[in-house]
Amino acid sequence: MKKTWVFFAVLLVLVMPLTFAAGGRQASGGSNLIVIITPGHDNPFFKTAADSSDAKAKAMGYQTKVYVHNDDANLQSQYFDLAIADKALAIVCDNAGADATIAAVQKAKNAGIPTFLIDREINATGVAVSQIVANNYQGAQQVGEFFVGLMGESGDFVELVGRETDTNAHVRSDAFNDVIGQYRNMRRVARQTANWDQAEAFRVMQSIIQANPGIKGVICGNDTMAMGAMAALINAGMGNVFVCGFDGSNDVRDSILRNEIKATGLQQIARIAELAVEQADRYIKTGSTGQPEKQLIDCTLITANNARNLDNFVLK
Numbered sequence: 001m002k003k004t005w006v007f008f009a010v011l012l013v014l015v016m017p018l019t020f021a022a023g024g025r026q027a028s029g030g031s032n033l034i035v036i037i038t039p040g041h042d043n044p045f046f047k048t049a050a051d052s053s054d055a056k057a058k059a060m061g062y063q064t065k066v067y068v069h070n071d072d073a074n075l076q077s078q079y080f081d082l083a084i085a086d087k088a089l090a091i092v093c094d095n096a097g098a099d100a101t102i103a104a105v106q107k108a109k110n111a112g113i114p115t116f117l118i119d120r121e122i123n124a125t126g127v128a129v130s131q132i133v134a135n136n137y138q139g140a141q142q143v144g145e146f147f148v149g150l151m152g153e154s155g156d157f158v159e160l161v162g163r164e165t166d167t168n169a170h171v172r173s174d175a176f177n178d179v180i181g182q183y184r185n186m187r188r189v190a191r192q193t194a195n196w197d198q199a200e201a202f203r204v205m206q207s208i209i210q211a212n213p214g215i216k217g218v219i220c221g222n223d224t225m226a227m228g229a230m231a232a233l234i235n236a237g238m239g240n241v242f243v244c245g246f247d248g249s250n251d252v253r254d255s256i257l258r259n260e261i262k263a264t265g266l267q268q269i270a271r272i273a274e275l276a277v278e279q280a281d282r283y284i285k286t287g288s289t290g291q292p293e294k295q296l297i298d299c300t301l302i303t304a305n306n307a308r309n310l311d312n313f314v315l316k
Contacts, residue, residue: 033065034053034064034091035083036053037079037083040071045222045223045267045313049119052271060281062281067082076096077103080104090283092277092280093105093118098123098165101117102127114284118133119133121294128293140176141179142300143176143246144175144176155187155215158188159220169221173221180219206232209236215238218233218244220246221246223247224247230261245264247266248299257304266302279291
């Protein structure tokens with residue numbers, strides 16, 4: 001009997017380091033998983049958000065699962081359910097709607113899984129642990145001011161706005177118009193949504209051009225819409241129209257360097273995504289991020305002066 005107890009004592013000593021090797025990250029079910037949920041990766045902005053958070057989590061020793069909701073709140077809810085079933089330690093999410101996402105985040109919270117929102121806020125506080133977003137108003141004001149300068153403070157212009165369910169679409173539009181509205185000689189002749197989509201922006205812009213052939217500028221709520229608008233203008237022989245976007249993508253960087261699109265507002269989405277994972281790690285280990293729930297990361301105006309220093313949403 002004494003030999004048996006000695007054997008088990010030695011075995012316990014050998015097993016204990018393995019049990020605690022995860023540094024407190026493992027949940028009771030043995031999970032070491034962070035789930036990442038974003039819109040479609042066909043948009044380089046969202047792909048960067050997913051890739052950056054995925055790489056950061058793996059570098060910090062976590063397993064990951066990456067899902068794409070394509071701005072479908074029901075699909076997003078299913079992925080939250082999968083994360084709960086997998087006993088994930090945390091969820092990093094670029095969400096599918098400011099109101100439609102609240103229930104999913106609350107469900108995860110009720111299951112003991114914290115959510116860290118990036119890029120887009122939800123219309124609730126105290127549900128997610130962190131909401132880390134670009135300072136869209138500040139960035140869009142910068143783009144608006146540059147656009148006014150390009151236009152010489154006068155002329156007809158068009159605004160393309162993002163998805164109506166997205167808080168960022170409204171914040172950017174408000175900022176654009178708070179700036180441009182100060183100039184009486186600037187006249188907005190059309191304002192239409194293109195739902196953040198390049199192909200849709202191309203089609204919308206074609207129709208607007210037919211009705212307003214004398215437009216002088218186009219200001220867009222994101223870069224993919226700016227690319228679509230620019231393509232439609234070039235196709236119509238109107239490549240001299242001033243176009244500005246918002247996001248800081250490589251596609252628009254290259255367009256700026258070709259002297260087509262004139263400016264964009266850089267959102268530091270790679271850094272925002274990494275911050276979410278860092279805060280998730282801190283929360284998992286200590287129960288606190290040490291930061292307020294809502295955090296704003298300032299944007300940077302990108303023009304021909306600094307576009308060469310931009311790569312994958314990072315300004316070097």
